[in-house]
Amino acid sequence: MHVPPLPNLTVEDPRVAELIESEAARQHDKLRMIASENYVSPAVLEATGSVLTNKYSEGYARKRYYEGQQIVDPLEELAIERARALFGVEHANVQPYSGSPANLAVYMAFAKPGDTILGLGLPMGGHLTHGWKVSATGAWFNAVHYSVRREDGLIDFDQVRDLALAERPKIIWCGGTALPRTIDFPRFAEIAREAGAILAADVAHIAGLIAGGAHPSPVGHADVITTTTHKTLRGPRGAMIFSTAEHAKAVDKAVFPGLQGGPHNHTTAAIAVALKEAAEPSFRDYAAQIVKNTRALAAALIDRGFDLVTGGSDNHLLLIDLTGKGVGGKPAAQALDRAGIELNFNTVPYDTRTPFDPSGLRLGTAGITTRGLTEEHMPQVAAWFSDSVDALIKDDEKAEARIAGEIADLLAGFPMPGWSRV
Template identity: 70%
Template structure:
């Protein structure tokens, strides 16, 4: 950081402040995590200096003697870890990866079917405000109001009626196990390409803590951060049948040169994810989420679908007489970082919804286990109650207690603070 401090002290100060914040706070946003020092180092290498349009062995630039082996390592590690025929590690992020799937299989106006955004889906699964809902005909399924879970019979009925060419399963606020085999059966019945968007649960799949979409899905789309603990990038994996279509869609269809420094960091993360330590980590994420859910339910919190099978919990705060946004703001002041979130059939607007979304990947990376989850649940309960009453003294007290616990469980990758 010495060079950055000399060149741009303002940015250096903000980076340092963010590192301190990440060290001191309990991060419960399910899409966030801590990467290892090795991943951070790979991301900050001279690989940023190279342009590499094309694929290994078929580049449009010379000087790829070291870049091709880097990308090949990432590809081969992805194939081995997820047991897939083909992997493309070049997508810049999750949304561009999903756009590449559209380009590979659809033409503008074709029908795509995915989970509705307010029900836990993702913007790029055909939701109206996304390009995928503007350029294509989006049809959405949801969850049952009485269970908070996907009903595959309802999905099948809708698919038979609408006949989508692309069917997405997965989302951003899905606390239950995804039935990939059930979705595959529906996709085959209507002649659709099945895409499993596992951005949130890729690390759980790699660690054996969630069923794999392979061999059920034609295409698997994922980010490389979140539970996978890699850099902010993405991958598309597929059967050999669709390999050429996927590769052409990524490049030259949507992108130019890949971000080689990110590719290297993806390779590092995939190597880490193939270890027994990572497998234990993935299972601990789920154990922590279940324990946290039980502790919150015991304190009167309403969990959408009644609990969780994975890393996240979706909480409806209506019964606590507070909306999600003021609760999330108060929790943030207390050093507990969550995001406010819509819940299924939410009567409130998305920017001021009824719920919050929390997850356990980051706190598990710090070494917290099931025994700590009642403490976390108690803090959340105290702060939500304090927010409703306007009691900032409680918020301040919890903030100090959170910092004490975080000091006892240092986060990986925050080298500046320990140097």
């Protein structure tokens, strides 16, 4: 049963209600290890599905273009206040619809089309919106990319500095989507200052770890910080932008009216709830447990012969190179999904295969940590992972079904926020 329940939807549109229940059951029975996914609390779900979705609120609190904002204004101000307190920032904008628009707002605030920007290349673990060629940011700006080192998979800071001083970018991006190690924000800041660039930190993946004290913060180093509000932060599908007071006006103007109209007030409410939850002492325990689980899983996978990019992890994420196993990332991801382990295929640094059929897998521990799994469960997770890859190699569908059943049996003892079988 969905929590909160869906009685009206069940009557009005039983097909949609059925699909939602089926998705909830799927999420309950699988090890959900896509690094960008998590489970939100019932309170976040309730806020997301509230009557706030009915209200249009173009503009900012106390400066709207529509009437009837007596409730929405203090709600948005509450979300901003909680974001500033939790992350220790001078300014917070909670209106961006998602991470990519938040990053686009940074471009609009600090650069013009054709300007040079510097970011980590997508195949090296960066994000599409850090100037990759298939993104609007790669089409509209002169994007230059730095890499990670071949020998250890870590960011090549000598290259970052050389490129920054040679190209003089308007913006330098740090952060990415497949970086298993701690981001050295002070070193990026030093290079940005030397090059006269704005340093933008994209912490979408690690925002919850930063809030929980399990990863260093970019505050005090980066001029502007973007983040989604889901992933490790366990909020709704939204985004935030933080900045120093100096850049507040430019950031706000870029979000509205630069890129979007009215904010999604139901999402703003859910962000406020998630920020309150992240300020609780228990969230610090949760963030620490994510890292413990990732490190324990990394060790167990290495013991089973898997090659991890950078040799391990400092956060919620692992990147696995399957080249030595003789299988591609895409068929492996599909086999693992059949076996009850949900993750995604992913390029690895200097991959020789195509992006849609790469050599790697990306997985994270945020979701299974929310379910209550600890480091003591990680050897068994690694065993299921290894057995699933072996089943693919042997074309053993029965083994996949057996593993899926064992995983569902384990997870039956770990409640899922938002859904219950009874």
